[in-house]
Amino acid sequence: MKIEQIYTGCLAQGAYYITSEGEAAIIDPLREVKPYLERLETDKVKLKYIFETHFHADFVSGHIDLSRHTGAPIVYGPDAACEFDCISARDGQEFKIGKVTIKVLHTPGHTLESTTYLLKDETGKDHCIFSGDTLFLGDVGRPDLAQKAAHMTQEQLAGLLYDSLTSKIMPLADDVIVYPAHGAGSACGKNMMKETVDTLGNQKKVNYALNQPNREAFIKAVTEGLQPPPAYFPSNVAMNKKGYQAFEEVMNHGMRALSPAEFEVVAEETGAVVLDTRLPGDFAKGFVPQSVNIGLKGDFAPWVGALLADVNQPILLITEVGQEEEAVTRLSRVGFDHVLGHLAGGYAAWEASGKETDTVNRITAEEFASAFKKEESLVLDIRREGEYEAEHVEDAYSRPLAYINDWIKDINPARHFYMHCASGYRSMIAASILKARGYHNFSEIEGGFTAIKKTEVTCTDYVCQSKIIKQ
Numbered sequence: 001m002k003i004e005q006i007y008t009g010c011l012a013q014g015a016y017y018i019t020s021e022g023e024a025a026i027i028d029p030l031r032e033v034k035p036y037l038e039r040l041e042t043d044k045v046k047l048k049y050i051f052e053t054h055f056h057a058d059f060v061s062g063h064i065d066l067s068r069h070t071g072a073p074i075v076y077g078p079d080a081a082c083e084f085d086c087i088s089a090r091d092g093q094e095f096k097i098g099k100v101t102i103k104v105l106h107t108p109g110h111t112l113e114s115t116t117y118l119l120k121d122e123t124g125k126d127h128c129i130f131s132g133d134t135l136f137l138g139d140v141g142r143p144d145l146a147q148k149a150a151h152m153t154q155e156q157l158a159g160l161l162y163d164s165l166t167s168k169i170m171p172l173a174d175d176v177i178v179y180p181a182h183g184a185g186s187a188c189g190k191n192m193m194k195e196t197v198d199t200l201g202n203q204k205k206v207n208y209a210l211n212q213p214n215r216e217a218f219i220k221a222v223t224e225g226l227q228p229p230p231a232y233f234p235s236n237v238a239m240n241k242k243g244y245q246a247f248e249e250v251m252n253h254g255m256r257a258l259s260p261a262e263f264e265v266v267a268e269e270t271g272a273v274v275l276d277t278r279l280p281g282d283f284a285k286g287f288v289p290q291s292v293n294i295g296l297k298g299d300f301a302p303w304v305g306a307l308l309a310d311v312n313q314p315i316l317l318i319t320e321v322g323q324e325e326e327a328v329t330r331l332s333r334v335g336f337d338h339v340l341g342h343l344a345g346g347y348a349a350w351e352a353s354g355k356e357t358d359t360v361n362r363i364t365a366e367e368f369a370s371a372f373k374k375e376e377s378l379v380l381d382i383r384r385e386g387e388y389e390a391e392h393v394e395d396a397y398s399r400p401l402a403y404i405n406d407w408i409k410d411i412n413p414a415r416h417f418y419m420h421c422a423s424g425y426r427s428m429i430a431a432s433i434l435k436a437r438g439y440h441n442f443s444e445i446e447g448g449f450t451a452i453k454k455t456e457v458t459c460t461d462y463v464c465q466s467k468i469i470k471q
Helices: 034-043 063-070 154-169 200-206 215-223 233-242 247-254 260-270 280-285 300-308 324-333 346-352 365-371 385-390 401-410 425-436 448-452
Strands: 002-008 013-020 023-027 046-051 074-076 094-097 100-106 115-120 126-132 177-180 273-276 315-318 339-343 379-381 417-420 442-445
Touching: 013 034, 013 094, 013 100, 013 177, 023 034, 023 094, 034 046, 034 063, 046 063, 046 094, 063 074, 100 154, 154 215, 177 200, 247 324, 247 339, 260 315, 260 339, 260 346, 280 425, 300 324, 300 401, 300 425, 315 324, 315 346, 324 339, 339 346, 365 442, 365 448, 401 425, 417 425, 417 448, 425 442, 442 448
Parallel strands: 023 046, 046 074, 126 177, 273 315, 315 339, 379 417, 417 442
Antiparallel strands: 002 013, 013 023, 094 100, 100 115, 115 126
16 A cells, blocks of 8 residues: 655645555645646556545645546545536545555535545454545645535534544544645645644644534634635536536647737737746836736645636746746646647747836835835835734735735825835835836835844834834
8 A cells, every 4th residue: 555645845745655565645736737647557456446535725726637538437525516527426435456445435614515534454443534624734625615515604514513523533543544635824824834744643632623612612713714715616616517628728829829910819819817936026127017926836726716716717827938837737736727828938038029028116125124114115015914913024015815805995196105024025026016006106125024124123022213113
């Protein structure tokens, strides 16, 4: 028996590859299936089953394409109403892969069909669970995503989750290994650990949700402090449930190379979003007007999903030369399949063509520190609320990037302001959106709050000489 966790950092997502005696199973596969097919061929094993823990909201799974390529059936837990051929397994049903057994544990709460798969080794001993979004390390799945489909409140779903955990998961032995579907950084939970594998025994000790004294306390604990889910989540659920365009077709469209002239025409005719995936510093120096910068080297796909929201939105790409395929792939993982092509030669080709360009006024942290006047300067901190509350520039306004569509309308375009995040990635996203909507009177701070703290105004106390940093 061999179990491999295939972890994708940009989605904080874990897929699992299991082999035994010439047979294999894959749990929660990513959208692009070529790596799995190559692995199966290299290992000379046959894919017997594709297991899905639930209808994912934060990414589009590769189950349909993988089944089409291999003929392996797709397995969901009870209550899974797929609109394609699948096995909706009953609670307690077992599936053999070589000499190991995978047992279905129906664990509703995150969603109604949510299922944990218990793997029994060659001797029949409980070895590990693939817990999906039922149990994370340090957390449990949020119970608010399936409210509309389930016709239930988040409190009712949280109660179901409590019942699932206490009746199906907690009775298992402490040495059972927990393999979750997500880790820290995923929007599917609020308190996940950075580790991606643990024992159930340790989770019983450290996981706040598993240490609540009763059902009522559990419901309160897991529903408090939930941020609104990203707008693209329902679309991903629908794609996972109903089906989607073959990945190869999505890639063929996205890899269409367009000259600057062709690129401009397609943008005007289709209303496509021009998505520039270069590094923030490169974007600041020059970009195609109206384009949005979400850097490929960062939390690219989740921010695309959160800010563009509509998966049917046509997209035109500007990337570093050679990164076009990666960009299309990562967009497809969150359901953005309508990439119409990319700018051949990248931004350099656009600039060389003599077409109009724009820039962002990016300043260093030192320049900000020299110019900052508490009584006069307006500072927007676009980090998450928790980051702001821990420490921030004194009198700065908390304006999280995730809510830019709400607060952008309150900006006075005539008044200059400074803007920063933690490192410069998110603030450049915000800068590009502001520029695209006609706001130009601002300075974005390179290096963000991390860099600001290293200037001469850095301090560690609530009161300090400069009083620029507040903790």
